[in-house]
Amino acid sequence: MTAYRDTFQFLPSGAVTLKGPLGTALEKSIENRLKKVNYANLVRPFRLRDENDNGWRCEFWGKVVRSAIRSWRCTRDPELLRIIRETVDDLCSTQTPDGCISTYPEALHTTHWDIWGRKYAMLGLARYYHEIEPSEKIREVLRRCLDHLIGEVGPGARRIVDCGMHGGLAASSILGAVIQAARITGEKRFLDYARWIVEQGGSADGNIFTAAGNGTPPARLGNGKAYEMTSCFEGLLEYYRETGNPAFLEEAAAYYRGVRDREIFITGGGGLKDRVGEFWDEGTLRQTHADAGGFGETCITVTWLRFCSLILRITGDSSAVDEMERSFYNALLGAALPDASCWAHVNPTPLAGASCRKPADDQILHCFQKPFDGHDCCLAQGPEGLATAPCTAILRDERGPVVNLYEACEAAVPLTPDSYVKLSITGNYPDDPEVSITLAMDSEKTFALRLRIPAWSRNTAVRVNGKPIQARPGTYLTLERTWKNGDRIDIAFDFSLRVLPAPDGCGRVALMRGPILLAQDSRLGEVDRAIRPGDSVIVETTSVPDIRRIYRLADGSLLCDYASAGNRFSEDNTLCVWMKTIPR
Template sequence: MKLSTFCRIPARRIAKTGICTLSVLLGTGLFVSAQTVTDRFAPLPAGAVRLTNFLENDIRNSIEHWNKGELPYREFVEFFRSQAAPQFALGEMWGKAVRSGCMFYRYTQDPELKSILKATVEDLLSVQNPNGSISCTPEEQQPGGENGDLWERKYVMLGLDEYYRWVEQNPAVLEALKKHADCLIAQIGHAPKTEIVDLGWSATNIGHEACHIESSTLLEPFMRLYNWTGEQRYLDFASYIVESGGTKHFDLIQQACDNTLPYKMSGHYPKAYEMMSMFEGVVEYYRATGDERCKQAFMNLYDNIRKNELTIIGNAGADQPYHPYVAGEAWGNTAFEQTNPDITRMMETCVGVTWLKFCSQIMRLTGDPSPVDEIEKYVYNGLLGAMKPSGDGFSYVNLLNGNKVVNYGWGWHFGDFYVTCCNLNGPMGLAYIPYVAVMEDDRGPIVNLYNASEIDMTTPRKRPLKLSLETDFPLTGNVIIEVTPEKKEEFTLKLRIPSWSANTVVKVNGKTQEVAPGTYAELTRKWQAGDRIEVAFDMTCRVIDAPHGSNRKGDNFQAVVWGPIVLARDQNIDPDYDKPVRIIADENGIVKIKKVNPTLPTTRIEFAVPTADGEIRMTDYASVNGWEGAKICTWLPVKTE
C-alpha cells in the first residue's frame, strides 16, 4: 500500500493491520491516512472519558474562565486583518487559543464552546490573503523573518487542524489549510526560494548569531496535513525540513542521534519549547516514513530530557548557569541545577505542556509506561501549580523556592487583560488529561491515570464496555475499578503501575495479582459485569536529597514527596516557610507524616511533617497560592546545627 492510500475501515481493524495509524483522528470519523508505523496505543473516541472531582474541577475552571471567558478572539484575528502587529509573533495567539479550545470540545462536546470556536474560525478564514496565506506579514514582505512569520503561520495551521479534527469537518477549513500550506511551499525551500533556516527571530532577538529554531516547527502541522490529504507535496516539504536539520548552524536530529545533552544542542540557543515542538513533528514524520534515524533521535532526546532536565515537579529549563540570556526558557541541565540559588527564572509553562504532549507521542508510539509517569508528575505538580486559582490563565514561569509564580514575559495587553504565550498554552495541558487518561489497543483498555472517572468504550469484539474508577487519588492511593462489559468476553485490561509505587497491591475479585513498578500490569480474563479491580498504591512519603549541580550553595537542601505529589512549605500558612529544618526520616529516607485538615479552604492536601525541632506543615506544591505575593519553599534548606 502506498503512503498516499487512504483507509476507511474500522479502527479496531486498522490497529491490527499494521498499515494505518488511528492515533490522531479518532473521534471525527475513521478516515485516516496510511502510515508505515502503527502506534501501540490509541486514544478513545471523543467524549468517551468523563473525569470527576479532582482534575475535572481544574478543567472546567479553565474552560469557563479562559476559553469561554475573556479570551479576545476578535483581537487575535485583527492581527492578521490589519497586518500591522505591534510585536513579533503575536499571530501565534489565535492558534494557541483555538487549539486548546478544540481539545476541550473533544472532551466536553459543549455547544457554547463550539459556537465560539466556529465564529472565530469563520472570522479567520475571512482574512485569508489572495496568495493563500493567513499571515500578519503583507504579501509583498513574505516570507517574514524576525517578526516570526513562519512561527505564526505554524500556529494558524495547528488551530485549523484541531478545529477540523475535533469540532467540524468543514471542507472550507481543509481547503483554507491547504492553500495556506501551499503558499508556504511556494515561498520556502532551496534557491531561488528562501531557506527555512534563514527565517526567524531566535536568537537574534537576544543579540546572538541567528538560530531560527522556531521556523522548523512547521514540521508537525505539515505532517498532520499530509495525514489528512495523503498529498505528496506535504510529505516532500516535511522531508525538506528534516533534511535542513532544524536550525541555521546545527542539525538537531543528528545531535540527538549522537546523544548530545539537551543544554548543549543548538549551540547558544537550546530553546526547550521550540526544540520539542520540532521533535513532535519528527515523531509524526517517523510514523509516515519509518525513518529509523528519526526514531533514534526522538527517543534519545526523550531519555536525555528525563535524565538531565526534569525538576522535581516535572518541568524543565532555567536561566542559570548556562544560558542566562534565554530568560529561563532554555535547557539548562536543570535536573542537576534545580537547587542552584542563582536561578531567577525557570520552568516555562510552554515547556511543561509541550513536554506533556511529547510524552503522549512517545507513549502512544511505543507502549512504554514511563512517559505516563512523567505526564502524571507534571500534571499534579507543575501544571496545576502554574494555574491561577481563578482559572483565567497560567504562570509564565515557576520557581521551586521564593516567588512561585512569575507572570511576566512575552505577551500583549488587550486593555487591562494580559495574554502571554504560557497562559495560552496551559489549557492545552489540561485538555490532554482526558486524552491520555484511558486508552486502548487491540487487546483491550489501558488505564494510564487514576483520577475518578467514567469511561464508555468498546471491547476488542466491538461490544459496549464501561469502566468506572472510584477513587479520591491522589488524596489516598486507593482505587476501585468496576469493569462492566455488555457480554462476557475475554480481553486484556492494562493498568499502569507507577514507578514511584514500590509495593502496589492489585486484586481482581479479591484475588491478588503479581505486579511490578514501572510496568503495565496485564490482566487477561473473561470479564463480565460485576468484576472489580482493587488497587492500593504505595503512597510512602520520602525525603529526597538535592542533586549536585555546578553551584555548591545548592547542595544542602531536601525535598519531601508523597506518592507522586511534591510537598512544599507555604508562606500563606507558615511565616517560617523558608527556615532551615532537619526532616526526621529513617535509614531508607521514609518520613512518617500525618494528614491534617487543610488550614486554607483552597488547599488540597496538608500534612504535619516531623523535624528535629517539632512538626511543620507542608501542602501539595500545586495548592500554594503565590498569585497574591506569598512565597514557597519546596527544596528545604537543611539545618546543620
C-alpha cells in the same frame, strides 16, 4: 497515509470524564478562561496584516483555539463548540487570494515569528478538521496556505533554518503542521516538503535530530531554546509516523531521555537560564541554584506533556506517563490560578528558597508597549495542558483498555465496533493511595486490561475481585481474562514518603508522597526553614482555603501539595520546594 500504527490510541471524544483535581481544573478553565476570550481580537492581526514590530500576536489564535478544541473534545461543551466554529470561520475569511494566512505584512514575510505564527494557525485548523469537522473548506484552506509558504520558503527559495527566530528552530517547528496538512489533503508533495525540512536539521547551528541521536545533551542542541526545540521533535515523531523510519524514532526517543534525565525539575516543569525560564541548561542539576535564571516557562510544561503523550502512544513506554503524571499534578496545576482564569509564565524561582507565584501579564504590552487583551503565550497554552489529561488518562490498544491515570473518572472504551466496556475509577487519588476500578458491560467479554504501575510505587497491591495479583513498578500490569459485569479491581499504591536529595549535592531535600510534591507555604509557617523529615507524614484534618491537602512532618512542620503552595499568586504568599534539613 500514515505508515505506522501507534501502540496505544486515543479514545473517541467525550469518552473520558475526569472528576478529580485535573477534571475540576479543566471545567474551570473552560468557564473562566476559554469562554471569555475575545476571539475576534485574536483574528484581527491576520485580517490587517499589521504585525510590523517583530511580535508574536500571530501565535495566540492557534494556541487558544487548540486549547479550546482539545477542551471541547473532553467535555463536548455546546457553547464552546459554537465559539470554536465561529472563530475558525473568521480566521479562514482572512486568507488572501494567494493562499496566505499571516499577521505580518508581505515585506516582512518569513522573518522573526511569521512562520511560527503560520504554524499555529495551521495546527489550529488541522485540529478542528480532525476533532470537529473534516470539511472540504478546511482542507482547501490548508492546501493553499502551505502552497503559499512553499513558494516563499522551500526548494529553490530560502532555507527554512535561515528564517525566523532562534537559529531556525521556531520556523522549523512548522514540520508537524506540514505533516498534518499532508494527511488532510493527501498531497505527497507536502510530505516531500516535510522531508526537505527534516534534512535541514531544525537549526542553522547544526542538525539537532542527528545530534540528539548521537547523545548530545539538550542544552547543546541549537541555541538551547526549549519550547521551540521540543516542537521540532514533535514534528519528527509525526514524520516517523508517516515514514516508519526507525532512525527518526530513535532520535526523538534519545531527545526524550535527555530532557527527562537532564532538564526536568522535581516539579515536572523545565526551562531556565534567561529571566523567564525558556532554555534548556542542565536544569535537573541546576534547579537548586539561585543564579540559573527564571524557572519553568509553562509553555515548556505543556509542550513536554504533548511530546510525552506522543512517545507514550507510539512506543507504549510507561515512563512517559510517570513524567506526565508528575507534570500534571505539580508543575501544571501549580501554574494555574485556583479558578484557572489565568496562568503563570515563569514559575516559582528559586525552588531552593522562598519564592512566590506571579500571574502572566500582557506579553505584547510588556515587550512592545502596545496592549493586546492581556495575552501571554503560557496563558494561551496552559488550558491545553489540562485538556491533555483526559486524552491520556485511559487509552486503548488492539487488546483492550490501557489505564494511565487514576484520579476519579468515568470512561467508555470501545472493544469492537459494536461493543464497549465502561470503567469507573473511584477514590481520592492523587492524595490517597487506594483506588477501585469497576467494570460495566452488557455481557461477558474477553480482553486485556493494562494498568500502569508507577515506577515510584515500589510495593503496589492489586486485587481482582479480591484475589491478589503481583505487580512490578515501572511497567504495565496486563490482566487478560474473561470479564463480567461488576468485576472490580482494587489497587493500593505505595505512598511512602520519599526524601530526595538535591542533584547538585547542596544538602537540601525535596519530599514526595505518591505523585505529589510537598512544599512549604507561608500560610502554614515560616518558609525556607530547616526540617527534620522523618519517615512518614500525617495528613492533617484542619483546612486552609485553597489548599487541597496539609501534611505534618515528624518534627511538627506543616507542608502542603505543591499545586496549592503559593496559590494566592501574591508576594506575601511564598513557598519553598527544596528544603534545608536539621541534622539527625
